[in-house]
Amino acid sequence: MTGHTITQETADTAERAPVTQSRAARELGLKRGEFELAVMLGRIRTVSDAIGGRRRVTREEIERVRAGGGFPEAWMERIRAVGTTEGAALMNISTARFTRLTRAGFVTPVKFYLNRYRAVVWLYLAEELKHFAESEVNASLLTGRAPGTIRAQLEAGVDLRARNWRGRHAGALLRQSADPWERAAAVASLLDPVQIAEIIKDPYERAYVRRLMPHPFAQGAPETPAGRIIEKITTADDPDEIRWLRANLTIGLSQARGERPAPRPAPKPEPHPAPGTVPASHAEPDAESSPHPAPHPPAPRAAQPDEGNGGRAQEPRGLLKWMRRRGA
Template identity: 45%
Template sequence: MQDIHTRSTVLVRRTPGPGRLAELPGARGGPGAPGARSRAGGETKATAGARPPGPREAAPARRPRSTALQVPWVGRELGLGPGVCEAAVALGLIRTVPGEGPWRRRVPRAEFDRLRGDPGAVAALRERARLVGAAAGAGLLGISPARFTRLARVGRFAPADFSLTRYRVVSWRYPAAELLAFAELSPGLLRGRAPEELRRALGRGVDERACRWRARRTARLARQAGDPWQRAAVFAAVLEPPALASAVPVAADRVRLLRLRPPLVAAQLPIDHWDVVRRVLTATDPREARWYQERVRGALADAHSERRPQS
């Protein structure tokens, strides 16, 4: 297992070692941070002095009071396993609503009740949210890891998550369900000689994995944005400072976008890993950067038009 797990849309777990990144596109605590916990074996203010349950009396299960529930709590209650619910949220498989604080998400109780009332839905969700690395993905498709990596480099499927190994190498993870769908749609790419177009792209050193991850992550965040300013901040988050200044010439607008910047990855990382992570987070290819610049300009135009008085 890699030492650092990084999640996009969304998703962080830590293991022994330097740590792990996961969804996805600034780095700070991800959506659905767990609530306060009591000391192990101790009491909270809410339980101090309470009568312990008798021999035939079951202790009541704790439930969040809000009608919108924290993502980790939902995952535990549904028995999804560590990180699976976070992955499902990042992939848009579970309906969420804005939580407390910017860019935080919670699960509506109605959505939780729907899933809890249908064991088949939980099993299907667990399978659709399963993420696999290159070796496991190659096994699913019945191809070699080398062929799998070549297909990923030319953008035939998009990573949903990444991690850093102890050697500071980026290791990508992909939704297993999407890989199986790709195998059904493009069986010819799994056998025989690769098409000339793909071979030429690989010869040029093409590697679209980070680009496809950024596209997936920013698309999810843009759908969660509450207004055009937040939407512009999503697309601005992957631009280098000169590219952002070109798209947003007004300094006050740039300051506001930086203040609204969403978490592209969900963990505080050791400073010595940021040079690697920054390359994943940043659109350095001119064509990709122009695409994000256009989205920033469009969202800013919407934001400024909303501010103008109606004539």
Template identity: 50%
Template structure:
């Protein structure tokens, strides 16, 4: 009995990600990629930091071919190495990559503020085996025109891949909605999620798609161009997906909001549509109006000249983000 309890405790024990990476023989970026791709599963710990169970580490360590088998699945290559791996020229590889024939797995911004893409070697080998006619000789004219006529699909295919990773890692409906919302600009998100408390909650849960930190405003602008959808059709698909995710989340539980607040109906134009400038704007400090109080509740406020009511309304915008921050930490 004691031995069984010891094994159970060992299986559920967790270690920090840095230690897990060392025990799995992975460098930091390899470990991050392993988590993104779902090869190494993490669990949430108090404080929000992910950890890795001993059981997960032992699952890999006892696997056939460890550690080479795990590292091979995480082998990511740049354009030059990818072209060499596929046996094609860098120009041909770039044309296939821009056409969206395979999705990048990660990127970084170099010192010239250019995006450098990396691809999984396993994806490239799979594509090469399935499409040998695209690797040698002249590309058929029709296909060549189709490939060259497409806009650069690398950022778009990376976003799609990243969203699939993030939504597949959580079953929590609001977190899934937040993952989809992460590729929408603030303006698009405001249109897609008009309720400011839902929008604030989704924004608080939004994951960091790229995981890249930079002190350079120019580099951050480049990263934003990669992470945010820009094409009308892509934005439309993500908004449809977000609407479905929000419906599923609302069916489970509503977005949290302070007690005493209810959604205020937006002002209407004479033609029946909502005025654009009447939408509640969390960033500008406008929040939902409080629910009407009963006569008994309003009597002390009238006697005090309404000072308490005015003070309560003035404090709500300033405290809203702090409230959301505390809510997220508790979750």
């Protein structure tokens, strides 16, 4: 095979490789928010990144979306999100009634953002609002007095918008991947760190799940007023919801562990002895490590006074012989 052929095959492989979500959005002519909503709704499918980064989009998927019927006009209409005023107009009801229906959980938001006053703005899928208004089952909710149970809930301060959004968001995340560790990370992303630490006690598993968690919301850095509002919306706070998420995370972890273990650092290799040296395991044991240490040599005996010489220290014999030879 020639070098030109190898180069051409490498270029073709790189051209067909999955692309980042931002690049896919540009090639499809979608704004960032439109693309993210299309992914959440399953209109655009993503794949895991080979190196563990943010999920990507294959070339085949981009071509499939382009070839779909009515792209882009009809396709864009299916992902159009509207706020309270436009949503009420689509359903031909007042904004007050629309807000009551959303707070009571009859209509589920698809996304949210914070305006410049840090107020939460909920958005709803226009297609779903139309279907809700057209259904005869919901006719009594669009006119006349609301049922007593709904009025009691609203008077008690019930607001299910955030909880319903979390449920929808979790379902969207779980649909995006079949990998058990990614699915466990999707569930864990809706729990606070304390709950996660209680369930995932292994630090390496916890770090791996944290790395696989969905990309955080860009609006509002942590520990800022906006960030705390977003954290409150995206973190489960209802006891029933928390129990459901904890149970699903426990089951998901069991399935993930059965599939493969979480990555761990490679064990440090044992050092190899230098050529000609004796390995420590075969060396002579020292006095401290030996179970039967050799006795220490006796300390030199101090010279004792000689009782026959008036108490003078006894001189070594060798020294006396040398002095005699010098004086002879």
